[in-house]
Amino acid sequence: MGRYRFLIFWLSLLISCSFVSLLTAGNLHVGKGWPVTAIAEALQTANAGDSIIVHEGVYQEKLVISTPVILKGIGFPVIDGGNQGDVVSIFTDRVVVEGLTIANSGKSSLTDYCGLKINKGCSGIVINDNIFSDNSIGIFVQDAEDCRITNNRIGTSIEESVLMGNAIHCWKCKNMEIEGNHIRGHRDGIYLEFVSNSIIRDNNVAKCLRYGLHFMFSNEDDYFYNLFSENGAGVAVMYSTNINMLYNTFDNNKGGASYGLLLKDISQGNVAGNKFTRNTVGILMDGGLSLILQDNIFSENGWAVRLMASSTENRFTRNNFLGNTFDITTNGTSEKNYFSENYWDKYRGYDLDRDGIGDVPYHPLSLFAVISEYTPAAMLFFRSFLVDLLEQAERVIPTVTPSNFMDERPAMRQYAL
Amino acid sequence: MNNIAKIIFLDILKSKITFVYFIVLSLVTWISFLVEDSLSKGLLTVAYIVLFSVPLMALLYSTIYIYNSREFITLLLSQPIKRGTLWSSLYLGISGSLCLAFLLSAGIPIIIYSFDMTGFLILSIGTAITLVSVSLSFLIAVFTDDKSVGIGLSILLWMFFTLLYDAIMLFLLFQFSDYPIDKLTVLLLMLNPIDLARLQIMMRLDVSAMLGYSGAVFTHFLGTTFSTILSFILLTAWIGIPYRFSLKIFREKDIV
Helix, strand or coil: CHHHHHHHHHHHHHHHHHHHHHHHCCEEEECCCCCECCHHHHHHHCCCCCEEEECCCEECCCEEECCCCEEEECCCCEEECCCCCCCEEECCCCCEEECCEEECCCCCCCCCCEEEEECCCCECCEEECCEEECCCEEEEEECCECCEEECCEEECCCCCCCCCCCCEEEEEEECCEEECCEEECCCCCEEEEEEECCEEECCEEECCCCEEEEEECCCCCEEECCEEECCCCEEEEECCECCEEECCEEECCCCCCCCCEEEEEEECCEEECCEEECCCEEEEEEEEECCEEECCEEECCCEEEEECCCCECCEEECCEEECCCEEEEECCCCCCCEEECCEECCCCCCCCCCCCECCCCECCECHHHHHHHHCHHHHHHCCCHHHHHHHHHHHHCCCCCCCCCCECCCECCCCCC | CHHHHHHHHHHHHHCHHHHHHHHHHHHHHHHHHHHCCCHHHHHHHHHHHHHHHHHHHHHHHHHHHHHHCHHHHHHHHCCCCCHHHHHHHHHHHHHHHHHHHHHHHCHHHHHHHCCCHHHHHHHHHHHHHHHHHHHHHHHHHHHCCCHHHHHHHHHHHHHHHHHHHHHHHHHHHHHCCCCCCHHHHHHHHHCCHHHHHHHHHHHHHCHHHHHHCCCHHHHHHHCCHHHHHHHHHHHHHHHHHHHHHHHHHHHHCCCC
16 A cells, blocks of 8 residues: 555656646747847747747747747737748747748749748647748648648749749658648649648638649548639649548639649549539549549539549449530540449430439440540530531440440439539 | 511511421420520520521521512512612511511520520520521522522521531541641631531530630630620621622612
């Protein structure tokens, strides 16, 4: 019993000590009318665990954070980098940056300057509820782990593409959580290179010059409930495996080289529950392997799915294809992709046994989709009577379109998704 | 002039064929809106019908009408009326009644279902195509005195504009596909009033796809105000020039 009492004594001492240390973690106030007027000064005197409260105002300084502190703004004080170098750099773990406006990083076509940089080896950083404006790169995370980047508003007025960087740029990271950010007008909205086991959710990315979201060599990531609209080229997922893409909306990505979602050399992913609306190309799949695409809605796209010949073993099931100019197009005669139980609004078959599945297979590949794949200018003749006649003839006797490119069990009714 | 136009206008409106045209066109338009599950598909079907049936009806009907009213025209010519006035009031009467029949039949469902720029575009295109067809049939009617040749010519002309022209262009496109002939193709297509109308409708209803294909040709050319003005000028030319020619021939003719 005595031994236990001894243990309890030490435990309680330990707990009370840690409470004391929490209580003594001080609040440092920075701002006009407070003893400290520069944030850099406060950062030098702060101990680990301190909170630095920054009051409203404009601070013309660049911050280097090398003690684990909580940097919190009241009324979004502006940290102005004066168009030179990085505005905020973090070199240590467990830093919280919250409620600041971080503006005007350096702008260069040679060096990547950024609004906030999380440097090599840091972990447990939280970047929450900040405003980033006119930075070359908004947030740059370099070789870090377990960081949360949440609820930031990131935008820029830079227009020259050589000076423009990505809004959130992660390189070689693990366990990142990028959530609820609002991104406008950067080069890529969210750029991930060698990033694994991360979650990207509820972001709203629009009007980026290039991609809304860009994966390179990043495996085992999930992104869901994001909205990507009016980006130069949509969303690109390249050279990655095991990516789950769920419940996102890809809207209004239009242009000569635009698509809602580009899947380039990726394998074993899930694309489910997404909405692809009004894109020039809904999904462009080039070198996709064993992907599962189900419960998606494709509506009012130019081409719902462009399946390049290098894509194999992909399964399209229970998707709705509504009001697209072309449902599917391909440049090969691929037979190794499976379509089953999709709803095609162009399907004209019947269902005698009333099981909800059409009795005649549907060929989603139209003659004109194939022709315009080889001679794009033929699009000029689309919806003319001549083309319509050719289309009917092709339907009766398929010569150009591969005859086994079909959905054997087309759904009669639209899925409620 | 107005009197003659009014007589012809009412005469055509009272005819059975115009009535059938009115009924069929309105039925088809209503049905395509009711049956298709989305508005844009309904609009596409209606646009199809307009581009197909309106020129056929206008071309054939007005050619036949002019041939049939030869005696009436001869009678009027014996009165102190200028030949030019008679011809223009004939044009006004025929085109006015056909346009009215079109607007009343297709117009009402289109306005009810799609009261926006697209609906308005389809209606104005239908009207313009009616005017173009009537102009062409006037030219055919003065070109040959033989009724059967005239009717044959009008059917041939309709076939040419809806099918043959596209076939020739598509053939040329494939033959010369190694050369940058996109812009030329667009220009040549715009010379055909039916293709011109089709391209305008496509620009509205298939925007996503149109922006895809070498976006340059479409957006930088067809989507600009320049092309809208060009389309307008071309359509006006298609209405004006055949009519002017027919007027010239009619003036120099002996009786009819």
